[in-house]
Amino acid sequence: MAADSLLSPQARSTGTASLDAAREVLRRTFGHADFRGLQADVIGEIMAGRGALAVLPTGGGKSLCYQIPSLVRPGLGLVISPLIALMADQVAALQQSGVAAEKLDSNTRPDERGDIWKRVNDGTLDLLYVSPEGLMQPSMLERLSRLRLALVAIDEAHCVSQWGHDFRPEYRMLGRLADAFPDAPRLAVTATADARTREDIRAELRLKDAREFVDSFARPELALSAERKRGSGHSRVLELVAERPGRSGVIYAGSRDGVEKLAEKLLAAGVPALAYHAGLDKSLRAARLEQFLDADAAVMVATIAFGMGVDKPDVRYVIHADPPAAIEAYWQEIGRAGRDGLPAEGITLYSSSDLAWALRRIDSRDVDATVKAVQIRKVHQLYAMLDGTGCRPAAVRRYFGEHGVHACGQCDVCVDPPDAVDATEAAQKALSAVHRLGGRFGRGRIVDHLLGKSKDAPASETAMSTYGIGREFSPVGWRDLLDQLLFEGLLHEDPNDGRPLVGLGEAEAVKAVYRGERRVSMRKAPTGADAISRPGRPRKRHSGEQLGVEAADAPLFEALRAWRRERAAEQHVPPYVIFHDATLSAIARERPASAEALAKVSGVGQSKLKRYGADVLRVVRAN
Numbered sequence: 001m002a003a004d005s006l007l008s009p010q011a012r013s014t015g016t017a018s019l020d021a022a023r024e025v026l027r028r029t030f031g032h033a034d035f036r037g038l039q040a041d042v043i044g045e046i047m048a049g050r051g052a053l054a055v056l057p058t059g060g061g062k063s064l065c066y067q068i069p070s071l072v073r074p075g076l077g078l079v080i081s082p083l084i085a086l087m088a089d090q091v092a093a094l095q096q097s098g099v100a101a102e103k104l105d106s107n108t109r110p111d112e113r114g115d116i117w118k119r120v121n122d123g124t125l126d127l128l129y130v131s132p133e134g135l136m137q138p139s140m141l142e143r144l145s146r147l148r149l150a151l152v153a154i155d156e157a158h159c160v161s162q163w164g165h166d167f168r169p170e171y172r173m174l175g176r177l178a179d180a181f182p183d184a185p186r187l188a189v190t191a192t193a194d195a196r197t198r199e200d201i202r203a204e205l206r207l208k209d210a211r212e213f214v215d216s217f218a219r220p221e222l223a224l225s226a227e228r229k230r231g232s233g234h235s236r237v238l239e240l241v242a243e244r245p246g247r248s249g250v251i252y253a254g255s256r257d258g259v260e261k262l263a264e265k266l267l268a269a270g271v272p273a274l275a276y277h278a279g280l281d282k283s284l285r286a287a288r289l290e291q292f293l294d295a296d297a298a299v300m301v302a303t304i305a306f307g308m309g310v311d312k313p314d315v316r317y318v319i320h321a322d323p324p325a326a327i328e329a330y331w332q333e334i335g336r337a338g339r340d341g342l343p344a345e346g347i348t349l350y351s352s353s354d355l356a357w358a359l360r361r362i363d364s365r366d367v368d369a370t371v372k373a374v375q376i377r378k379v380h381q382l383y384a385m386l387d388g389t390g391c392r393p394a395a396v397r398r399y400f401g402e403h404g405v406h407a408c409g410q411c412d413v414c415v416d417p418p419d420a421v422d423a424t425e426a427a428q429k430a431l432s433a434v435h436r437l438g439g440r441f442g443r444g445r446i447v448d449h450l451l452g453k454s455k456d457a458p459a460s461e462t463a464m465s466t467y468g469i470g471r472e473f474s475p476v477g478w479r480d481l482l483d484q485l486l487f488e489g490l491l492h493e494d495p496n497d498g499r500p501l502v503g504l505g506e507a508e509a510v511k512a513v514y515r516g517e518r519r520v521s522m523r524k525a526p527t528g529a530d531a532i533s534r535p536g537r538p539r540k541r542h543s544g545e546q547l548g549v550e551a552a553d554a555p556l557f558e559a560l561r562a563w564r565r566e567r568a569a570e571q572h573v574p575p576y577v578i579f580h581d582a583t584l585s586a587i588a589r590e591r592p593a594s595a596e597a598l599a600k601v602s603g604v605g606q607s608k609l610k611r612y613g614a615d616v617l618r619v620v621r622a623n
């Protein structure tokens with residue numbers, strides 16, 4: 001590192017010393033053997049008193065980047081976080097690890113507030129979590145500005161950017177922190193930020209000269225797949241959930257109504273499903289969130305109102321019953337699976353009608369044409385990835401600007417590469433049929449026309465040259481081809497209030513297909529399937545196996561989980577703040593016989609060892 005060589009030998013050794021101190025806290029307090037990814041670099045920068053921007057993937061350990069310097073540097077660590085749930089989770093987990101952390105939010109009672117401020121002033125509190133609007137109240141700012149701060153951390157920093165997808169106007173005020181706390185290093189962290197969003201973060205948060213740390217977006221623990229929907233896709237969702245019993249999952253649906261219906265069907269099928277959307281009463285939402293977090297296996301069916309800041313680490317799958325809004329949202333939403341680093345899945349169902357609705361929604365928005373154009377492009381990029389024939393994570397990582405990306409080897413496309421067949425001739429037939437029918441009909445009627453099977457077709461229609469010219473495909477085959485043409489923009493669907501009409505798409509592109517200058521290729525149906533794309537079903541695995549637990553260790557693993565459930569219920573905290581599944585699975589594997597051996601397991605810090613060590617060793621001995 002060039003910058004380091006400019007430092008005096010003394011400064012350099014202080015830098016090493018403080019990083020050593022940070023590593024010691026990582027081991028002692030959090031129970032992890034060493035830093036991973038860019039953690040050491042980011043922490044080193046803050047320890048040296050400089051601000052930074054860190055873009056680390058979900059599960060990359062962003063929170064330790066500000067928690068540890070808060071413990072090592074003198075003064076209070078101030079963390080700004082957009083959601084109460086997010087703060088509550090982190091504070092509970094920190095307290096379990098023996099760290100003096102608190103949060104101030106609209107739910108904090110006045111007496112608690114007084115106590116927290118007293119500890120802030122005494123210097124006995126290490127970390128304080130606040131919301132942006134809470135922090136910006138003049139009285140709060142004034143009180144804090146009299147203190148020495150170890151650092152100011154801005155979590156989910158992409159919320160400051162209009163180019164991101166979670167824009168929060170109140171984040172815009174955070175630029176003022178540069179004046180309020182001129183001596184404290186400021187750290188902005190986020191999991192999703194393309195180059196443009198990063199630029200925005202730097203400008204808005206006044207981090208112009210801060211070093212930027214951008215880690216790879218790879219999420220090797222996630223196996224991704226996508227498939228075209230049949231109908232509403234609900235029965236497919238039921239199947240997918242039934243194949244994954246005893247695990248926690250999140251299912252995203254596009255509308256409140258869709259959420260309610262899907263949750264009902266799952267409940268009727270005996271799945272512990274919870275519905276969540278912005279139309280529900282606030283207290284009901286909070287109760288369901290808590291129920292989900294506390295459960296060993298629960299299925300949350302939700303709109304995107306559910307999400308940011310939900311850090312349940314043991315979510316084993318995210319299913320999009322309806323597709324996300326853009327690739328940024330996709331990565332963030334599926335990113336909620338597998339945060340504990342254990343294998344998890346992201347499964348997306350999509351259709352050409354979803355595409356048509358997305359475009360229609362953008363069109364009806366009251367924003368200027370350039371913003372619309374950006375949003376429309378983002379939608380097309382999403383569908384190109386979903387319906388494409390290339391490795392999915394590789395496509396996403398390239399989209400985020402990563403270079404030298406290789407295929408993941410575990411998404412549906414990598415595992416079972418689709419065969420493409422040339423369908424240009426059939427496409428020409430379909431396009432001319434749509435042209436002759438004048439964009440007045442839906443898909444079913446167009447397929448019937450191609451097959452020459454329209455009911456009550458007027459003579460004017462049966463006389464058309466396209467009537468019955470497509471007997472080479474089954475109805476399903478034609479539907480798939482029409483979808484393909486819609487995804488490619490060769491056809492255009494007008495949602496028409498739920499009775500969609502199909503017309504010709506982009507004129508130049510259509511002409512190119514007529515002339516044979518543009519080829520249309522289509523995925524070939526796997527043998528035995530009538531559909532074009534029904535990716536290989538994921539193997540059915542029992543939950544312990546997916547978590548790396550051998551059959552022989554499964555009883556111990558389950559016993560540890562049961563013990564954890566009890567201790568969590570006693571303390572009214574989610575089970576994972578006691579120990580993550582990853583830690584329990586390592587304990588089940590290692591079967592530690594002594595406190596020293598138990599302390600070596602990742603995730604077992606000193607405080608937890610003291611609190612739970614004897615219990616855990618007892619469970620190990622008994623199983």
Ligand code: ADP
Pocket residue numbers: 032033034035036039056057058059060061062063064311313339340580602
């Ligand atoms: P993020 O906020 O980036 O999504 P978290 O900070 O919640 O990620 O960390 C994700 C998980 O990784 C947590 O369970 C955390 O304990 C674990 N973790 C973080 N840093 C390390 C490390 N250096 N070694 C082992 N596990 C770690």
Ligand code: ZN
Pocket residue numbers: 390391392393394407408409410411412413414415
């Ligand atoms: Zn792949």
